[in-house]
Amino acid sequence: MENSTDLRQAADIDLNQFTTVPDTHRGVLVSPDQLEPGDAEVMAGVGVHVENEDRSGTYILQDFNPLCVPVQTKGLELLPIAVALKKYDWLRKKYCFKAVNADLDKYTLQCASAADPQGYFVHVKKGVKVPFPVQACLYIAQSGIAQTIHNIVILEEDSELQLITGCASRTGVGSAAHLGISEHFIGPKARFTNTMIHSWNPDVEVRSRSGTIVDAGGTFISNYISLRPSKSIQTNPRTWLNGEGASLKYLTIILGFGGSTIDTGGDVYLNGKNSSAELAHRAVCTGGRIYQRGLLTGNTPGCRAHIDCAGMVLDAGEDGFIEAVPGLKALHPDARMSHEASIGRIAPEQVAYLQSRGMSEREAISLLIRGFLDLDIEGLSPELDARIAEIADLAGHGEGI
Amino acid sequence: MTNLLEIKALCVNVDGQDILHDLDLTIPNGEVHTLLGPNGSGKTTLMMTIIGYPEYRVTNGQILFDGKDITTLDITERARLGIGISQQRPPTISGVKLKQVLDFIIANARQPVPDINELARAYKIEPFLDRDINAGLSGGEIKSSELFQLLIARPRFVMMDEPDSGVDLEAINIVGQMMNEIFARHHTIRTKERRTGLIITHTGNILDYIHADKAHLILDGYIGYTGNPHILLDQIREHGYGECARCELWRCR
Numbered sequence: 001m002e003n004s005t006d007l008r009q010a011a012d013i014d015l016n017q018f019t020t021v022p023d024t025h026r027g028v029l030v031s032p033d034q035l036e037p038g039d040a041e042v043m044a045g046v047g048v049h050v051e052n053e054d055r056s057g058t059y060i061l062q063d064f065n066p067l068c069v070p071v072q073t074k075g076l077e078l079l080p081i082a083v084a085l086k087k088y089d090w091l092r093k094k095y096c097f098k099a100v101n102a103d104l105d106k107y108t109l110q111c112a113s114a115a116d117p118q119g120y121f122v123h124v125k126k127g128v129k130v131p132f133p134v135q136a137c138l139y140i141a142q143s144g145i146a147q148t149i150h151n152i153v154i155l156e157e158d159s160e161l162q163l164i165t166g167c168a169s170r171t172g173v174g175s176a177a178h179l180g181i182s183e184h185f186i187g188p189k190a191r192f193t194n195t196m197i198h199s200w201n202p203d204v205e206v207r208s209r210s211g212t213i214v215d216a217g218g219t220f221i222s223n224y225i226s227l228r229p230s231k232s233i234q235t236n237p238r239t240w241l242n243g244e245g246a247s248l249k250y251l252t253i254i255l256g257f258g259g260s261t262i263d264t265g266g267d268v269y270l271n272g273k274n275s276s277a278e279l280a281h282r283a284v285c286t287g288g289r290i291y292q293r294g295l296l297t298g299n300t301p302g303c304r305a306h307i308d309c310a311g312m313v314l315d316a317g318e319d320g321f322i323e324a325v326p327g328l329k330a331l332h333p334d335a336r337m338s339h340e341a342s343i344g345r346i347a348p349e350q351v352a353y354l355q356s357r358g359m360s361e362r363e364a365i366s367l368l369i370r371g372f373l374d375l376d377i378e379g380l381s382p383e384l385d386a387r388i389a390e391i392a393d394l395a396g397h398g399e400g401i
Numbered sequence: 402m403t404n405l406l407e408i409k410a411l412c413v414n415v416d417g418q419d420i421l422h423d424l425d426l427t428i429p430n431g432e433v434h435t436l437l438g439p440n441g442s443g444k445t446t447l448m449m450t451i452i453g454y455p456e457y458r459v460t461n462g463q464i465l466f467d468g469k470d471i472t473t474l475d476i477t478e479r480a481r482l483g484i485g486i487s488q489q490r491p492p493t494i495s496g497v498k499l500k501q502v503l504d505f506i507i508a509n510a511r512q513p514v515p516d517i518n519e520l521a522r523a524y525k526i527e528p529f530l531d532r533d534i535n536a537g538l539s540g541g542e543i544k545s546s547e548l549f550q551l552l553i554a555r556p557r558f559v560m561m562d563e564p565d566s567g568v569d570l571e572a573i574n575i576v577g578q579m580m581n582e583i584f585a586r587h588h589t590i591r592t593k594e595r596r597t598g599l600i601i602t603h604t605g606n607i608l609d610y611i612h613a614d615k616a617h618l619i620l621d622g623y624i625g626y627t628g629n630p631h632i633l634l635d636q637i638r639e640h641g642y643g644e645c646a647r648c649e650l651w652r653c654r
Binding site: 356 | 452454476486488492495505506509
């Protein structure tokens with residue numbers, strides 16, 4: 001696998017300060033009904049509805065305890081990864097660490113060395129179109145722990161899946177870490193929409209490494225939204241568009257608060273003839289440091305790629321900033337690649353204009369932020385739409401974490 | 402008849418420069434006045450000060466609306482009291498659709514709102530409803546968009562800054578119709594049911610499309626003459642604004 005964009009902005013985490021061993025005295029979650037009402041509410045805030053309505057499957061990981069609600073859809077399998085690895089020999093041989101190297105860094109090594117890995121396994125059989133989204137919640141309910149996640153998603157030929165992954169921590173949780181590996185394998189003509197919503201407490205640290213391999217005619221749509229950032233988030237999803245006509249749409253929406261460091265990226269390797277990638281990063285900075293990156297590498301004739309980084313800075317204080325670094329690398333003369341980046345602030349005359357129509361200053365700013373985040377994004381799902389409205393509202397009200 | 406707007410001895414400073422000087426203006430309920438003056442005389446400054454744009458700093462004087470001193474209120478508070486404006490060059494707002502602003506106006510309306518779709522069809526606004534505010538619109542389309550928002554909001558007091566500038570001959574009729582609708586001039590001759598406003602114009606041509614009850618002449622940030630709109634306009638057309646400045650009446654101010 002190629003070298004990815006260098007991630008170096010978020011500080012190193014001393015993993016020795018966290019426990020990765022389950023506390024055997026704590027009860028094991030066997031039903032969503034056992035969740036405390038406050039926890040269910042936090043989960044709903046990141047798109048995970050424990051009543052399982054309009055969902056084709058539910059996986060919840062509370063600290064180290066996994067819970068799977070049995071799925072009813074034929075051709076869809078959802079299991080805790082530890083169960084799946086025991087059940088299927090081929091999973092370890094054919095898919096484990098094939099999209100993310102186990103020794104990529106100390107965080108992936110930590111996940112790979114876990115005796116009892118946490119995370120989910122989703123498998124969609126050939127031709128199956130899963131009717132409702134599958135949802136997963138990776139939830140931290142106690143301080144002092146490090147979750148070590150390993151997720152694997154496999155879509156066979158001509159299948160379709162929407163996955164909503166909500167990552168959050170219980171109100172009041174202090175220092176904790178969320179380390180994750182996610183590997184996605186999208187078969188020929190399959191379509192995978194992955195929406196990930198993060199909402200953390202200020203002392204949680206996140207290191208997430210994901211890799212996606214897309215076959216011919218496959219489509220990967222990835223939406224990442226960070227509503228309430230942790231102390232630091234460092235992620236650099238990597239996608240290999242290996243098949244002819246494989247395509248990727250990647251959208252990142254981040255709201256930064258004071259004291260947080262968010263370093264997101266998106267490395268894409270356009271290896272398939274006529275493959276295409278479109279990356280859009282949107283960030284609203286009300287404090288803290290936000291790095292928007294992405295490196296698109298065009299290797300084949302007819303490949304097309306575009307990356308767009310846009311940021312808005314609002315009363316971010318002396319230390320708050322956005323750094324946008326969209327990158328292109330053309331290794332074939334027929335690769336067509338472009339990028340753009342812009343960072344600005346809200347224009348006072350626009351706020352005043354909306355106020356002259358009767359809006360309060362906050363309502364005006366919220367609407368402008370919403371417009372900024374919605375820009376050129378077509379076909380937003382209701383889930384995504386609701387989160388964008390929430391970000392606009394939070395930023396418009398200048399609310400801290 | 403009670404005065405809806407009363408401005409007393411208003412002085413306004415913009416970016417360190419005094420623009421309006423001891424300006425007095427009174428507009429009674431149900432009357433539409435026009436403010437005539439050459440470029441740079443302070444017409445737009447007066448409108449932006451009345452609606453409350455913060456960069457227009459009041460250094461002296463008072464603005465009373467319906468008897469209440471609004472001099473220190475912010476834009477939102479003034480808009481919610483019932484003051485509306487149509488700007489000559491409103492900003493373009495990417496990502497915010499005209500319909501979103503109209504939806505806000507409708508959701509917060511205190512009186513019944515007319516059928517927006519029917520009105521949009523009648524005034525040829527439909528194509529702009531789902532477009533970003535003022536993005537890629539012609540001069541006439543911008544004016545229509547501005548006036549349409551006022552038509553739906555129906556503020557008690559409306560100010561329009563150069564409503565006919567950049568409007569072609571075909572669109573000017575629609576602009577005129579919208580203005581008469583906003584001021585309820587089509588519906589009633591009873592003054593108390595008419596709406597109140599101030600039309601700012603440099604050329605005065607828009608007065609061919611709407612009746613103004615009174616005209617004010619502003620020169621160098623000072624209103625020195627108030628009278629019949631048509632007589633004043635005839636004088637200006639015949640002699641130009643330069644002659645107004647040299648006029649005996651003006652010099653005696």
